[in-house]
Amino acid sequence: MEEIRVGLLGLGTVGSGVVKIINAHQDRLIHQIGCPVKVTKILVKNLEKERDVQITPDMLTKDATEIIDNENIDIVIEVMGGLEEARAHILRALQNGKHVVTANKDLMAVYGSELLSVAKENQCDLFYEASVAGGIPILRTIVDGLSSDRITKMMGIVNGTTNFILTKMSNEGRAYEDVLKEAQELGFAEADPTSDVEGLDAARKMTILATLGFSTNVELKDVSVKGISSITEEDLAYSQGLGYTMKLIGLAKRDGEKLEVSVEPTLLPNTHPLAAVQNEFNAVYVYGAAVGETMFYGPGAGSLPTATSIVSDLVAVMRNMRLGVNGNSTVTPQYPKVLKNEDEITAKYFLRIHVKDEVGVFAQVTSLFSEYGASFEKIIQTPLEEKGTAEIVLVTHHTSLTSYKSILQRLEGLNVVQGVKASYRIEGEGK
Amino acid sequence: MEEIRVGLLGLGTVGSGVVKIINAHQDRLIHQIGCPVKVTKILVKNLEKERDVQITPDMLTKDATEIIDNENIDIVIEVMGGLEEARAHILRALQNGKHVVTANKDLMAVYGSELLSVAKENQCDLFYEASVAGGIPILRTIVDGLSSDRITKMMGIVNGTTNFILTKMSNEGRAYEDVLKEAQELGFAEADPTSDVEGLDAARKMTILATLGFSTNVELKDVSVKGISSITEEDLAYSQGLGYTMKLIGLAKRDGEKLEVSVEPTLLPNTHPLAAVQNEFNAVYVYGAAVGETMFYGPGAGSLPTATSIVSDLVAVMRNMRLGVNGNSTVTPQYPKVLKNEDEITAKYFLRIHVKDEVGVFAQVTSLFSEYGASFEKIIQTPLEEKGTAEIVLVTHHTSLTSYKSILQRLEGLNVVQGVKASYRIEGEGK
Numbered sequence: 001m002e003e004i005r006v007g008l009l010g011l012g013t014v015g016s017g018v019v020k021i022i023n024a025h026q027d028r029l030i031h032q033i034g035c036p037v038k039v040t041k042i043l044v045k046n047l048e049k050e051r052d053v054q055i056t057p058d059m060l061t062k063d064a065t066e067i068i069d070n071e072n073i074d075i076v077i078e079v080m081g082g083l084e085e086a087r088a089h090i091l092r093a094l095q096n097g098k099h100v101v102t103a104n105k106d107l108m109a110v111y112g113s114e115l116l117s118v119a120k121e122n123q124c125d126l127f128y129e130a131s132v133a134g135g136i137p138i139l140r141t142i143v144d145g146l147s148s149d150r151i152t153k154m155m156g157i158v159n160g161t162t163n164f165i166l167t168k169m170s171n172e173g174r175a176y177e178d179v180l181k182e183a184q185e186l187g188f189a190e191a192d193p194t195s196d197v198e199g200l201d202a203a204r205k206m207t208i209l210a211t212l213g214f215s216t217n218v219e220l221k222d223v224s225v226k227g228i229s230s231i232t233e234e235d236l237a238y239s240q241g242l243g244y245t246m247k248l249i250g251l252a253k254r255d256g257e258k259l260e261v262s263v264e265p266t267l268l269p270n271t272h273p274l275a276a277v278q279n280e281f282n283a284v285y286v287y288g289a290a291v292g293e294t295m296f297y298g299p300g301a302g303s304l305p306t307a308t309s310i311v312s313d314l315v316a317v318m319r320n321m322r323l324g325v326n327g328n329s330t331v332t333p334q335y336p337k338v339l340k341n342e343d344e345i346t347a348k349y350f351l352r353i354h355v356k357d358e359v360g361v362f363a364q365v366t367s368l369f370s371e372y373g374a375s376f377e378k379i380i381q382t383p384l385e386e387k388g389t390a391e392i393v394l395v396t397h398h399t400s401l402t403s404y405k406s407i408l409q410r411l412e413g414l415n416v417v418q419g420v421k422a423s424y425r426i427e428g429e430g431k
Numbered sequence: 432m433e434e435i436r437v438g439l440l441g442l443g444t445v446g447s448g449v450v451k452i453i454n455a456h457q458d459r460l461i462h463q464i465g466c467p468v469k470v471t472k473i474l475v476k477n478l479e480k481e482r483d484v485q486i487t488p489d490m491l492t493k494d495a496t497e498i499i500d501n502e503n504i505d506i507v508i509e510v511m512g513g514l515e516e517a518r519a520h521i522l523r524a525l526q527n528g529k530h531v532v533t534a535n536k537d538l539m540a541v542y543g544s545e546l547l548s549v550a551k552e553n554q555c556d557l558f559y560e561a562s563v564a565g566g567i568p569i570l571r572t573i574v575d576g577l578s579s580d581r582i583t584k585m586m587g588i589v590n591g592t593t594n595f596i597l598t599k600m601s602n603e604g605r606a607y608e609d610v611l612k613e614a615q616e617l618g619f620a621e622a623d624p625t626s627d628v629e630g631l632d633a634a635r636k637m638t639i640l641a642t643l644g645f646s647t648n649v650e651l652k653d654v655s656v657k658g659i660s661s662i663t664e665e666d667l668a669y670s671q672g673l674g675y676t677m678k679l680i681g682l683a684k685r686d687g688e689k690l691e692v693s694v695e696p697t698l699l700p701n702t703h704p705l706a707a708v709q710n711e712f713n714a715v716y717v718y719g720a721a722v723g724e725t726m727f728y729g730p731g732a733g734s735l736p737t738a739t740s741i742v743s744d745l746v747a748v749m750r751n752m753r754l755g756v757n758g759n760s761t762v763t764p765q766y767p768k769v770l771k772n773e774d775e776i777t778a779k780y781f782l783r784i785h786v787k788d789e790v791g792v793f794a795q796v797t798s799l800f801s802e803y804g805a806s807f808e809k810i811i812q813t814p815l816e817e818k819g820t821a822e823i824v825l826v827t828h829h830t831s832l833t834s835y836k837s838i839l840q841r842l843e844g845l846n847v848v849q850g851v852k853a854s855y856r857i858e859g860e861g862k
Contacts, residue, residue, distance in 0.1 A: 021579055021721060031765065032578065129576075135722040137576025144575070145560075145568025147463065148452055148742030273728055276707030281724070290452060290735040291566040293712070297704055298725035308721040311579030323756045334462065 007067035008042040010080030016053040017307030033318040068093040078102040101313040103130035109204035123327035127313035132205045133282040135305025136298035149288035151213045156250040158205040160280035160300040161196035198227035199263040206250035216335040226264040245275035258340045272428040342401040348426040354418040357390040361416045372403040438498035439473040441511030447484040448738030464749040499524040509533040532744040534561035540635035554758035558744035563636045564713040566736025567729035580719035587681040589636040591711035591731040592627040629658035630694040637681035647766045657695040676706035689771045703859040776832040779857040785849040788821040792847045803834040
């Protein structure tokens with residue numbers, strides 16, 4: 001092999017980062033793979049735009065077929081984002097025998113299984129390390145590092161925007177809207193933050209992690225999702241008082257063969273390793289039956305961290321090319337999917353309700369829990385300034401989700417209950 | 432390949448764990464590598480001893496040549512420990528074309544370069560993931576996950592015993608000797624704890640990490656080492672008051688091509704991710720020029736975590752065998768080693784001294800620092816109960832190690848200084 005030729009779909013900040021790293025590390029890459037690697041064609045929308053990266057005009061094209069149908073290109077790196085167009089390009093590239101590296105989490109969450117099957121059929125590599133937790137080599141760790149273990153639980157802080165917001169709210173006692181605005185000004189949150197703050201971005205990443213970690217085809221619709229936009233300063237103050245830290249946690253758990261995958265604001269004991277993950281950082285906690293607790297921490301986004309992951313994937317593809325073993329490490333799910341029903345999902349919960357400040361109310365509330373066999377670890381009752389209202393905060397013992405949902409519904413129906421103000425799952429005590 | 436045959440050197444707790452994992456995961460291993468894997472011979476010291484693992488008597492031998500010279504054995508797993516004998520066995524196994532997996536950090540720290548060269552010459556794999564931070568796949572992460580980045584700094588909590596002791600001392604305000612005794616009773620510290628508490632065990636692991644991360648042949652003698660046995664409750668109380676957490680940190684750092692590697696009790700800001708690593712857990716923090724801050728957390732020891740790492744290495748060897756590419760991923764150092772001299776090592780320091788409680792003493796002490804161009808970030812002076820004595824705690828700005836050592840020596844010589852009670856490096860502020 002004289003040289004390995006790479007085509008790039010997209011030249012935004014991540015794409016530019018990839019070009020820069022390949023240029024800057026040319027000597028080391030030659031040492032690692034034994035021949036030069038060259039970016040030859042780049043798909044862009046605008047040929048005229050000024051770009052802060054060393055490229056010649058003839059490298060740019062507005063026509064994707066010049067890359068995906070180009071016989072002289074060995075590897076396609078997809079950093080254009082979006083869904084249908086990216087899927088079509090990658091499918092065609094794979095069918096043309098090109099290896100693909102992508103950072104596209106939306107795509108892998110929705111079309112991952114299809115793309116991986118096509119890659120395998122065509123003996124191509126399809127790597128996507130950068131799609132989850134940008135700078136953390138978590139997918140490789142799951143596939144290789146923990147290959148001899150059985151992963152039973154993954155908990156991820158996989159969205160930097162929401163972790164930044166929750167960290168600021170917790171540390172500075174500030175309101176959600178206020179911190180969101182700061183995050184937008186600092187560039188940690190987008191103008192339309194919905195996908196981040198409502199948990200959709202995290203759900204996509206958990207879909208990818210659960211599929212790989214449990215080797216079963218988890219789909220986006222299997223993930224129950226709740227965002228952070230309704231968290232209040234009161235909730236955070238109570239959590240801290242009880243020794244918990246609030247995080248937006250993606251949870252993928254299996255008991256026997258049955259799975260649950262969710263993304264929701266979750267209380268973790270302060271001593272849990274994920275509780276210390278601050279600001280825009282990401283981390284994935286993995287529990288293996290043999291290895292026990294492990295955690296992988298790093299930047300979740302950013303052009304250079306993401307580009308680093310992409311180039312690491314590129315190096316893996318190129319090594320495989322030199323060895324003639326492409327497609328062998330493409331992992332497709334091997335087990336059928338069995339989801340837990342709500343009866344089989346159990347957890348502890350934190351609940352904050354407002355009640356009439358009258359004799360007998362407390363007993364009414366607690367006896368409702370008893371009806372469902374739910375018991376408490378902690379109860380705090382505080383009279384509020386509003387006359388005639390008291391606030392009750394409860395921490396339950398483990399309860400099934402079915403029972404818990406019934407309790408919530410029945411509470412809302414009680415005459416003495418003025419409102420269920422907040423409800424959060426508690427995780428991370430024990431394994 | 433009908434089956435892959437494995438010989439084991441040693442059958443202690445880790446060796447037994449390996450046998451158990453291979454037996455328990457036989458189906459999955461077949462799926463991953465396409466043929467069964469079988470442990471056929473095991474070197475033991477005592478043939479008669481009862482063992483809590485499924486083996487037949489004919490599998491045991493007291494003669495190592497029945498494994499390392501056995502034509503029917505493909506892979507040798509070394510879990511016997513020790514230095515010279517293990518080295519001799521592994522060398523012979525490699526020369527006989529067998530792949531080797533080892534968990535032996537002493538061996539890899541001392542003879543790693545030699546063994547890796549011999550492995551490469553014989554186109555054999557030599558993997559040693561379990562030798563550093565038992566259950567954390569950190570070596571694979573450095574080689575593969577961060578392959579396209581330039582690592583500039585690694586900080587490791589790589590000894591569980593000392594982290595357990597420091598955690599207990601910090602959280603419970605207890606004395607070193609007292610906590611050491613508890614750790615020994617709980618099995619977290621050995622009867623002779625010297626190698627752990629004096630930092631030698633951590634130094635071996637940092638030798639391995641630095642060699643791999645910087646791709647240069649770092650030797651044990653290059654590591655400056657200081658243990659935790661002289662840390663007092665006073666030091667921990669002051670650290671906490673100043674916002675620091677005390678950890679035994681293995682540091683491997685490079686500026687340009689110049690390296691430093693050390694193991695010493697170090698103060699970290701409470702917000703540093705390593706500061707949250709509690710009890711017997713290990714973690715390795717890696718700073719890459721492009722990726723920025725990452726950290727990998729997990730159990731540092733224990734028979735099942737360590738055995739899991741060994742079996743993951745075994746799976747990697749077996750995959751390579753199926754693909755016919757053994758020896759390709761054996762990494763040998765590629766750069767010459769240039770160590771920093773003490774003038775080029777700079778850090779912030781925490782210093783606690785006792786002085787005569789007299790007018791002008793403070794000025795004498797601070798002017799000594801000024802002579803060396805060293806300045807302070809914080810100074811706390813407290814009169815002590817002993818009459819006529821005051822305690823001064825200083826936090827310096829960045830100072831060269833040469834200047835700092837001179838200052839310490841000059842301080843001890845000052846008439847008004849009754850003693851330098853403690854001195855610790857501060858790390859982890861900034862990158």
